[in-house]
Amino acid sequence: MSETSKSKELKEKLFKQNKNGYLKARKEDLEQISDFAKNYADFLDHSRTERLFVKNAIELATKNGFTEFDPDKKYSAGERVYLNNRGKAVILAVIGTQPITNGVMIAAAHVDSPRIDLKANPLYESGELGYFKTHYYGGIKKYQWPTVPLALFGTVIKADGTVVDVAIGDKKEDPKFVITDLLPHLAQEQYKRTPGQLIRGEELNVLIGSRPFNDDEESESVKLNIMSILNEKYGIIESDFISAELSVVPAGEVCDIGFDRSLVGGYGHDDRVCSYPAMMAAINAKAPAKTVITVLTDKEEIGSDGNTGLQSDYLKNFVYDLARANGADGWRVLAKSKCLSADVNAAFDPTFPDVFESNNSSVINGGVVITKYTGSHGKSGSSDASAEYMGYIRKLLNDNEVVWQTGELGKVDAGGGGTVAAYIANLDVDTVDLGVPVLSMHAPFEVISKFDLYMAYRAFSAFFDAQ
Numbered sequence: 001m002s003e004t005s006k007s008k009e010l011k012e013k014l015f016k017q018n019k020n021g022y023l024k025a026r027k028e029d030l031e032q033i034s035d036f037a038k039n040y041a042d043f044l045d046h047s048r049t050e051r052l053f054v055k056n057a058i059e060l061a062t063k064n065g066f067t068e069f070d071p072d073k074k075y076s077a078g079e080r081v082y083l084n085n086r087g088k089a090v091i092l093a094v095i096g097t098q099p100i101t102n103g104v105m106i107a108a109a110h111v112d113s114p115r116i117d118l119k120a121n122p123l124y125e126s127g128e129l130g131y132f133k134t135h136y137y138g139g140i141k142k143y144q145w146p147t148v149p150l151a152l153f154g155t156v157i158k159a160d161g162t163v164v165d166v167a168i169g170d171k172k173e174d175p176k177f178v179i180t181d182l183l184p185h186l187a188q189e190q191y192k193r194t195p196g197q198l199i200r201g202e203e204l205n206v207l208i209g210s211r212p213f214n215d216d217e218e219s220e221s222v223k224l225n226i227m228s229i230l231n232e233k234y235g236i237i238e239s240d241f242i243s244a245e246l247s248v249v250p251a252g253e254v255c256d257i258g259f260d261r262s263l264v265g266g267y268g269h270d271d272r273v274c275s276y277p278a279m280m281a282a283i284n285a286k287a288p289a290k291t292v293i294t295v296l297t298d299k300e301e302i303g304s305d306g307n308t309g310l311q312s313d314y315l316k317n318f319v320y321d322l323a324r325a326n327g328a329d330g331w332r333v334l335a336k337s338k339c340l341s342a343d344v345n346a347a348f349d350p351t352f353p354d355v356f357e358s359n360n361s362s363v364i365n366g367g368v369v370i371t372k373y374t375g376s377h378g379k380s381g382s383s384d385a386s387a388e389y390m391g392y393i394r395k396l397l398n399d400n401e402v403v404w405q406t407g408e409l410g411k412v413d414a415g416g417g418g419t420v421a422a423y424i425a426n427l428d429v430d431t432v433d434l435g436v437p438v439l440s441m442h443a444p445f446e447v448i449s450k451f452d453l454y455m456a457y458r459a460f461s462a463f464f465d466a467q
């Protein structure tokens with residue numbers, strides 16, 4: 001053996017292999033990857049808010065034998081239940097064959113995404129144009145949101161308590177809405193602003209109409225005309241906006257990106273690109289050994305507070321209810337449980353290499369990303385998974401031929417971010433982050449790889465199949 005081939009052999013044995021996932025994929029996976037991505041794109045197109053995602057998830061689960069959870073009932077192996085948390089978060093569970101005291105397997109992802117919410121008094125007229133005042137939700141680069149076609153979704157509770165669901169802009173023939181920006185010809189002063197202020201929060205005003213009600217001399221007749229259209233279509237009056245949750249989100253369809261169609265572009269991959277495969281893994285779980293739970297939660301983008309976010313007790317209470325029905329203590333069940341906190345990570349972007357540390361960034365087509373810790377500065381806000389649990393997940397993925405990689409969100413002092421991992425770990429559950437790398441995270445149009453999406457599904461399925 002020559003010296004060259006000896007070092008080649010030793011390198012293969014000792015070094016970590018960094019290959020594009022497509023070159024490592026199993027033949028049977030290659031056929032599944034594009035089918036899975038197509039179904040995901042269809043689902044995402046119809047699930048642009050947490051409420052819509054939850055509604056569609058429950059509909060799909062019900063078709064697949066899930067029934068509404070009854071906390072007082074004792075369920076037997078193979079039974080499938082869902083818990084609807086106020087229409088904004090949902091838990092799907094399949095009861096395992098092993099006793100619940102062996103612990104449960106939890107996949108947790110979030111279904112809210114950065115967006116622009118309407119204020120309580122949103123409707124106004126200025127310069128004979130109709131507008132909505134807004135307050136953005138989550139971490140957005142505000143300058144990215146003007147001049148993008150927008151759709152309006154949400155729920156209005158009228159004065160008499162009637163519930164009205166609003167959805168305008170998701171169908172081709174629907175009108176869209178837009179935030180305007182200044183033309184470059186007149187932007188000299190705007191360019192002097194700091195990038196975070198290039199478009200200010202109070203400039204995210206949504207253009208919603210321009211036609212006056214009629215030609216009489218009443219003031220605010222554009223506003224009147226819009227209110228009259230809304231009243232005709234939804235039966236609402238201006239004060240009903242106060243008891244409403246209305247969100248403006250990008251309207252464009254999810255689509256393939258690239259000549260090779262290897263990528264998917266669209267709004268809300270963070271974190272529906274993890275929610276969808278985690279949901280499908282629960283729906284396709286047949287007779288798991290341990291009870292498997294997918295929780296699709298709300299409010300992650302603004303800190304997970306509130307009763308539909310994972311800082312609330314709803315997941316813990318669900319596990320306690322399952323435990324109690326089996327005569328077990330909830331905390332004992334949680335102490336034996338495992339969790340994949342499923343959230344996206346920042347994919348290495350070759351156009352902006354400076355913020356990434358190339359040895360420890362996730363890459364597109366590298367497979368599903370395991371992130372031992374998130375947080376910022378000195379791992380602040382991270383639950384930091386143990387070596388033992390990292391070892392467990394690594395072996396599980398390898399045994400099931402899931403293509404995976406590790407990734408840290410950017411350079412140590414470049415910024416940072418958190419996930420729901422810490423809140424589940426705080427329940428005394430072994431938890432680590434696992435998800436899909438994303439380009440242009442939190443932009444109105446984000447990009448992911450079909451390969452990585454499918455590997456996330458394979459990872460959740462392997463996790464739910466574990467003994």
Ligand code: MN
Pocket residue numbers: 110270271300343344
């Ligand atoms: Mn996320």
Ligand code: MN
Pocket residue numbers: 270301442
């Ligand atoms: Mn996010």
